[in-house]
Amino acid sequence: MGSDRSARYPDGGDTGTDRAPRDGGGRADTGVGRRGFLRAGVLAAAGLAFGRPLLGESAADVVRMVGARGPDDEMTDAVREVLKAKFGDRRIQTGHVQLDIPTDAPDGRAVPTILDIDLPITPNSYVATYHLLVDHNPDIYLAAYHLTAGSGEGPIETRIKMRRTGYVRAIAEMNTGELWSAAVKVFVGLNGCG
Amino acid sequence: MPSMHHDSSRDAPTLTFTMPAGAPSSVGEAKILLPLSVARDAVIDVRALLVHPMDTGFFRDAEGNPIPAYFVNAVTVTYGGEQVARFEWTSGISRDPFVRFPLRASREAQVQVVWKDNKGGVYQQAVDVKFA
Incomplete structure (x- = not known):
């Protein structure tokens, strides 16, 4: 059931959080200004909303995933x-x-x-x-x-x-x-x- | 992210099963229900019910003693002496196990269901298929 999917998503999650810049919140030490900080936040939010499933998959795959089983069926x-x-x-x-x-x-x-x-x-x-x-x-x-x-x-x-x-x-x-x-x-x- | 799951089973209170008043309570009582009228070669629904505690072995009684596992693990269905279905069960089937399964009524013959549990108990019930 999950063998082909787990090969594509080895970490088993589609949260997209790993795309967010790691230092996005560390404003004080990185010296990112207020504008840059906001921009990083917007980019991180976009990464959450349009994560990997929409980018790497065909339309049919997306329909299949959100249809019968949901985007992640959490198989342990x-x-x-x-x-x-x-x-x-x-x-x-x-x-x-x-x-x-x-x-x-x-x-x-x-x-x-x-x-x-x-x-x-x-x-x-x-x-x-x-x-x-x-x-x-x-x-x-x-x-x-x-x-x-x-x-x-x-x-x-x-x-x-x-x-x-x-x-x-x-x-x-x-x-x-x-x-x-x-x-x-x-x-x-x-x-x-x- | 399995680590973020909250294991709700951990803080669940200890539960004991009590039979509702008036329910049949003798282990091994069994019923088979067929449709009121059966046509030749029709696919009919057969319903079979057995009275059995189906204890998982994880619960304790009111005094705190563990209740040992006691459940039906094998069911066979024969139709005119020929096996038509076989079910492998665990204690994950609810108490007083009920099952509905299809059967093609190809001839007038007896449907027999035999339940076996993990303590060697064997229970059976039979009913005749008659064409209306």
Whole structure:
């Protein structure tokens, strides 16, 4: 999911703060005048507003990034390790999976979750497994739903526990081996995991 | 910037689960619900519910003793003796685990769901698919 993005953004953040001049605030020792100081501030603000995503990406990439997942889905190293152990170097693409989950869950003990896919389902092309991951739970890899040609269509519904606010990830593994993913950030009130 | 995240789990109060009054409480009670009428070769939704505490092992009881992990970790679904679905669960599934899954009703046969937990408990429930 994040392998191609993390290669482009090795520090994992798009804040643009590293572009701001380091001495922009050190007015006294650098001898920058009032006008120069203001100009540096404006440039720093511009760097924040139009950070790297808009400069280095095509328009389609920007739409993709602000659409389904948001500009930064905050994948942690622990989640990357789980994905690596489960899928190795297989490419995980974004899209086609629907992850219906409330973005605001006051009670983390039971968060209703629906997994679905919008690809055409045939006896030769169906969902073999839905994988469900929660970034900040003690068990990141929460559940797997293995289906067959007789059951691999339509939605799966379940209720999950969440420890705290973070991303829930659904990965649909087709019987052909394709991997499709979706991620939703859920704001959790009550800790449901202990 | 992971270091700036506030770990809210740290100052969360210790919680104990209490069953709401009137809820079924015997572990292993199970229900399967099919649609009222089923047409041949239709894809139907099957709903299955099991009464089970699904303890994570991270909570403590009112006396402060840890509650050991106790959860369903394997579910198999058979249709006319043939396995059509298999679920791998952890304690991250909510208590009294509910699942809804699709099934192509190709023939009149029995749908059976078997739940197994980490302490060796096996629970099962079955229902017949009949075409209306």
